[in-house]
Amino acid sequence: MTDLTAPALEPMTPTGLQSSRVLTRRRAFAAAVTVSAYIGLLAWLASILGTSGWSLIDRLIFLCFAIAAPWSVIGVWNALLGLWLLQRSDALQRVAPFAGAGHEATPIHTKTAILMTLRNEDPQRAFARMRTVKADVDATGEGAQFGWFILSDTNDAEVARAEEAAFAAWQAQNAEDASRMVYRRRTSNEGYKAGNVRDFCLRWGSDYEFMIPLDADSLMSGETILRLVRIGQAHPKLGILQSLVVGAPAQAAFARIFQFGMRHGMRPYTMGSAWWAGDCGPFWGHNALVRISPFLLHCDLPDLPGRPPLGGPILSHDQVEAVLMRRAGYEVRVLPEECGSYEDNPPTLIEFTRRDLRWCQGNLQYVKLLGLRGLQPMSRFQLIWAIMMFIGVPAWTLIILLSALKPLDGEDLAQFPATSALLLYGTFLLMYLAPKLAGFIDIALTPGELKRYGGALRFTLGCLVELTFSFMLGAATTLRTSLFMIGLVLGRSVTWNGQARDAHALSLATAFAGLWPQTLFGVVIFAAAGLMAPGLILWSLPLTLGYILAVPFAMASASPRLGHILMRMKLCAIPEEIQKPAILQALDTELSSKS
Numbered sequence: 001m002t003d004l005t006a007p008a009l010e011p012m013t014p015t016g017l018q019s020s021r022v023l024t025r026r027r028a029f030a031a032a033v034t035v036s037a038y039i040g041l042l043a044w045l046a047s048i049l050g051t052s053g054w055s056l057i058d059r060l061i062f063l064c065f066a067i068a069a070p071w072s073v074i075g076v077w078n079a080l081l082g083l084w085l086l087q088r089s090d091a092l093q094r095v096a097p098f099a100g101a102g103h104e105a106t107p108i109h110t111k112t113a114i115l116m117t118l119r120n121e122d123p124q125r126a127f128a129r130m131r132t133v134k135a136d137v138d139a140t141g142e143g144a145q146f147g148w149f150i151l152s153d154t155n156d157a158e159v160a161r162a163e164e165a166a167f168a169a170w171q172a173q174n175a176e177d178a179s180r181m182v183y184r185r186r187t188s189n190e191g192y193k194a195g196n197v198r199d200f201c202l203r204w205g206s207d208y209e210f211m212i213p214l215d216a217d218s219l220m221s222g223e224t225i226l227r228l229v230r231i232g233q234a235h236p237k238l239g240i241l242q243s244l245v246v247g248a249p250a251q252a253a254f255a256r257i258f259q260f261g262m263r264h265g266m267r268p269y270t271m272g273s274a275w276w277a278g279d280c281g282p283f284w285g286h287n288a289l290v291r292i293s294p295f296l297l298h299c300d301l302p303d304l305p306g307r308p309p310l311g312g313p314i315l316s317h318d319q320v321e322a323v324l325m326r327r328a329g330y331e332v333r334v335l336p337e338e339c340g341s342y343e344d345n346p347p348t349l350i351e352f353t354r355r356d357l358r359w360c361q362g363n364l365q366y367v368k369l370l371g372l373r374g375l376q377p378m379s380r381f382q383l384i385w386a387i388m389m390f391i392g393v394p395a396w397t398l399i400i401l402l403s404a405l406k407p408l409d410g411e412d413l414a415q416f417p418a419t420s421a422l423l424l425y426g427t428f429l430l431m432y433l434a435p436k437l438a439g440f441i442d443i444a445l446t447p448g449e450l451k452r453y454g455g456a457l458r459f460t461l462g463c464l465v466e467l468t469f470s471f472m473l474g475a476a477t478t479l480r481t482s483l484f485m486i487g488l489v490l491g492r493s494v495t496w497n498g499q500a501r502d503a504h505a506l507s508l509a510t511a512f513a514g515l516w517p518q519t520l521f522g523v524v525i526f527a528a529a530g531l532m533a534p535g536l537i538l539w540s541l542p543l544t545l546g547y548i549l550a551v552p553f554a555m556a557s558a559s560p561r562l563g564h565i566l567m568r569m570k571l572c573a574i575p576e577e578i579q580k581p582a583i584l585q586a587l588d589t590e591l592s593s594k595s
Helices: 020-049 056-086 091-095 099-103 123-138 157-173 175-180 192-207 222-234 253-277 292-298 317-327 349-369 377-391 393-409 418-445 456-489 508-532 535-548 550-558 560-569 582-594
Strands: 112-118 146-152 181-185 210-214 238-247 288-291 331-343
Touching: 020 056, 020 253, 020 418, 056 091, 056 253, 056 377, 056 393, 056 418, 091 253, 091 331, 099 222, 099 331, 112 123, 112 192, 112 222, 123 146, 123 157, 123 210, 123 222, 123 582, 146 157, 146 175, 146 192, 157 175, 157 181, 175 181, 181 192, 192 210, 192 292, 192 317, 210 222, 210 292, 222 238, 222 288, 222 331, 238 253, 238 292, 238 317, 253 331, 253 349, 253 418, 253 456, 253 550, 253 560, 288 292, 292 317, 317 331, 317 349, 317 377, 331 582, 349 377, 349 456, 349 508, 349 550, 377 393, 393 456, 393 508, 393 535, 418 456, 418 535, 456 508, 456 535, 456 550, 508 535, 508 550, 535 550, 550 560
Parallel strands: 112 146, 112 210, 146 181, 238 331
Antiparallel strands: 210 288, 238 288
16 A cells, blocks of 8 residues: 655666756756746847847848857856866866765676778777786776777778788787677778777677767776776666766877867766766767667668758767667766776867868758657757857858948947947957866866966967967968858768877868968958948957968967977877876887887
8 A cells, every 4th residue: 555645766867876956956957047048049030130220131140140159158057067066176076976885895697799990091000009008908807898899881992901910910910809809890980980980889898887988089997997897787777877078188280279278168068967868968979988778779870851951860970879778777977087988089170170061061960850759858959058068150141240240230330338238249259269168177176177278378378279279270270161051052062081199290281271261251251340330440450460470370279390399399288298107108108119
């Protein structure tokens, strides 16, 4: 007989670690402050544009702002929440209640496959990372619980031969583990990386409880890998556990400046978003623990209706796999702290743009997945969130052009609320920088952190360099993404191939060939403003200078000489450069021994 006086059981997430009601309240709070800020910004802009009536240009600016602003507003609140949490001693307990299991000295009793996916990558760089990871795992004494897989989709015969030779040499050096080391090359790239991983699951997945996918530029310490596995062992309803990936020390000026800012932006952003996303967390496709059985059963990607570029195989597979895993009743979580999980960043603006365009096309495909049945409301929002990452880019670009043309609408400039407009503009710049600024503030407020970055002076100079860099980068990439999205409508698509990951210079011809549209757009903006409203030029520089200087910016940031200068001065240095961890020292040894 039911006891009607007994309190109702608290509904919990699948692992039983967190109250579903608490997460619902957090999500309601995040939605309320985000929507309120968004509506407030729209009202503020309307009060400016509608001062003397609404011209066509005013209406277009307002529409573009309404499309573009949500991503930035969400970023602000994630950054503020993240900064608040990072300054609390109980942040992990609040955000990642599962994390404690990773520090328990429990033996590893499950089997885990470490797999690296390759497609026309430099075999020397990739195998050096895999050898380093294996050696570090073996050093923990738990190496017998791990298998090692090189999953190649390479279609370049010369690169394939180099892969085979590198694997044979690696296997020969580890004869006692040869049965747990596999090299497999597919003859086709069907399903891209997701198809490559799924082929592994079908052929070998039954032998393992977990897999940890690595990209060709990934590196994870043995301690970090064991920590993820212990958490997975302790919580059988944890389907995916994503580590917070940070950039490894870089020689290329572009990569080191970019990852300096990215690191500080990602830390509060990830912590803040994890506070309310909870069990519907992100998956970035690599450096993560994945439970194979539910992944194989529930995370098979559908072919999208229609032809490429927006139909056919899904390019950005990871977020879709995350929402499918959650739909199957398993949690998807992120461990929102820096913990020995690394990747390399593109060494030049050209390479960065190529990677960004692949993500753009893949994320826009999610439009066709919004109607998937059975998704958690939070998971459905995650797909929208990923779409918003790119859908606002052409809107921001168009706002810049329309702002230069606004004097054409015939409005009486004497009545225009210039002060209010400048304040809104300044507010937007702060919104754009909010995650990085929150990360910078976190380092400044945390005892001992400035020393890890080379001291207060170096850190401050690095912040100033990175903020200038981010505005230049934003201008160069947003126009390229906008043009690419127009190409998608016309049926153009990206190609999936290997990436150039080592520092190298860019010639004037190469830089101009890739960035002349930005230069031309910048000339048009400056000419229009110069003819109609010269006073706008100075105020617009944070958003427009990057257009006209795109070519010299790309060449300078790719310059090996500049990279060496920054390294020598330790500008935009990260803690792993100031005091290099053992795993990165081991990688350096591996690379130098094979050079």
